[in-house]
Amino acid sequence: MPAGPDIILTLKVLVAAVTLLLLASLVALAAGKPRLHGRLNAAFFVLTMLTVAGFEALLQFVDVKSAFDPAAREALRVHLYFAVPSAIILPAMFLSGWAGWKRLHLALSVVFSALWAGTFVTGVFFLPHG
Numbered sequence: 001m002p003a004g005p006d007i008i009l010t011l012k013v014l015v016a017a018v019t020l021l022l023l024a025s026l027v028a029l030a031a032g033k034p035r036l037h038g039r040l041n042a043a044f045f046v047l048t049m050l051t052v053a054g055f056e057a058l059l060q061f062v063d064v065k066s067a068f069d070p071a072a073r074e075a076l077r078v079h080l081y082f083a084v085p086s087a088i089i090l091p092a093m094f095l096s097g098w099a100g101w102k103r104l105h106l107a108l109s110v111v112f113s114a115l116w117a118g119t120f121v122t123g124v125f126f127l128p129h130g
């Protein structure tokens with residue numbers, strides 16, 4: 001069974017990697033390539049959902065109390081306050097973009113961007129892995 005710090009380090013790498021995809025998709029959008037934006041975000045969508053599902057599944061097998069100290073548990077809890085709502089909105093982001101519901105897509109993108117910023121900061125900077 002992987003140790004707590006290993007789990008957290010893996011989570012950080014995955015959060016950073018999918019965030020790069022999201023940023024690349026926004027660059028594609030700014031460069032006038034909405035199709036590329038859609039493709040990059042299809043990858044972002046699948047990888048993020050796999051990360052969340054994999055992490056949740058892993059937590060079922062790990063004894064959370066012994067794997068993480070109280071500070072790490074608290075940091076994880078705060079991280080999940082952002083990550084779980086992000087994952088809930090993500091299918092709606094994908095659907096609204098894919099279906100061309102531009103107003104809805106843009107409205108959701110404001111909420112999603114705020115939640116993802118929280119997911120990134122709490123995931124990459126505040127989770128202790130040392």
Ligand code: HEM
Binds near residue numbers: 101102
């Ligand atoms: C976070 C900020 C985001 C902004 C500002 C944004 C904005 C946009 C805009 C302006 C379009 C073009 C709409 C049109 O011309 O009809 C678009 C298309 C699209 N977006 Fe986003 N988006 C964001 C995030 C996402 C995310 C997270 C996903 C998926 C999970 C996504 C999936 C798509 C898809 C699939 C399309 C259609 C691409 C195509 O035409 O083939 N977007 N987005």
